[in-house]
Amino acid sequence: MKFKSEFISSLRITFLKKTVLKIFGVIFFLISIGCTEITTTIPLTGSTPSLSPVSVPTRSQSPSFSSTTFTAVPSATLDISSRNPATHIADQGVCSPLADVPLIGLKAIITQPFIMPGIHEDGSFLDSGHHGLDLGSYDISGKQARGQPVSVALAGRISSVIYDRPPYGNMIMVETPFESIPPALVTSQSIPKGDSVYTLYAHLQNPQFFQLEQKVECGQHLAETGMTGATGGPHLHFETRWGPPNTEFPVMASYGTDIKDEEKKYYYLWRNSGVYHVFDPMELLSPLDFIAH
Ligand SMILES: [Zn+2]
Numbered sequence: 001m002k003f004k005s006e007f008i009s010s011l012r013i014t015f016l017k018k019t020v021l022k023i024f025g026v027i028f029f030l031i032s033i034g035c036t037e038i039t040t041t042i043p044l045t046g047s048t049p050s051l052s053p054v055s056v057p058t059r060s061q062s063p064s065f066s067s068t069t070f071t072a073v074p075s076a077t078l079d080i081s082s083r084n085p086a087t088h089i090a091d092q093g094v095c096s097p098l099a100d101v102p103l104i105g106l107k108a109i110i111t112q113p114f115i116m117p118g119i120h121e122d123g124s125f126l127d128s129g130h131h132g133l134d135l136g137s138y139d140i141s142g143k144q145a146r147g148q149p150v151s152v153a154l155a156g157r158i159s160s161v162i163y164d165r166p167p168y169g170n171m172i173m174v175e176t177p178f179e180s181i182p183p184a185l186v187t188s189q190s191i192p193k194g195d196s197v198y199t200l201y202a203h204l205q206n207p208q209f210f211q212l213e214q215k216v217e218c219g220q221h222l223a224e225t226g227m228t229g230a231t232g233g234p235h236l237h238f239e240t241r242w243g244p245p246n247t248e249f250p251v252m253a254s255y256g257t258d259i260k261d262e263e264k265k266y267y268y269l270w271r272n273s274g275v276y277h278v279f280d281p282m283e284l285l286s287p288l289d290f291i292a293h
């Protein structure tokens with residue numbers, strides 16, 4: 001009798017154990033279904049920003065940047081959720097000018113933004129504002145330091161190589177022919193067919209040896225960030241303009257005691273003549289910001 005009741009109670013315990021295990025099993029199954037649904041619905045809920053040339057607004061007004069100097073570090077948190085890499089202009093042949101910082105991270109290391117220079121009535125530019133974009137140069141620990149790799153942002157051919165002249169210091173310029181300009185930039189800047197985009201990299205150290213007209217590819221190593229020319233700290237000064245094609249700048253300098261007329265002539269042609277139209281380099285490097293605002 002005692003044996004029988006023990007047997008029944010052991011049967012009950014086994015039944016209870018099985019029931020509890022079944023309940024846990026069902027709960028686990030439901031949770032796992034829920035997780036599966038969550039993971040599969042995330043990509044579907046994200047909106048896909050359009051980057052077709054027709055959706056890019058034409059900018060007629062000057063950019064309204066403040067002249068505040070930023071001291072951001074590369075480790076700053078970046079909101080990448082709003083950007084769909086598939087429609088980023090990187091797909092159109094744009095590379096980061098700082099090899100160790102992805103295009104999407106450049107915004108966080110701007111130490112001085114582009115400020116549109118004043119324009120004379122005849123269309124020529126004043127030497128005011130900030131004709132380019134300053135990207136801070138940081139080492140792996142986040143400390144400002146020279147020596148970070150600088151690479152080609154837009155493929156093309158070398159149109160200027162200047163060694164240690166004010167204000168750009170060691171400088172390399174690349175001309176990108178019309179066919180290779182990202183279509184979104186052609187639209188946003190209303191670049192006339194046949195004109196080129198020129199990109200300028202300044203304050204470099206250890207520049208690679210380049211000859212005029214030499215072809216360079218997107219992402220190709222150019223030099224390192226440095227402090228040559230007029231600069232208070234290690235950074236890359238990056239300038240972008242569009243204008244007539246096939247121009248070379250064999251010399252260029254200004255603001256020095258020993259500047260030759262020829263150097264000043266090319267400096268004026270590049271910066272002030274109005275022949276080459278300066279624009280915010282971030283329109284090339286991060287155009288979605290300009291579409292959003
Ligand atoms: Zn600068």
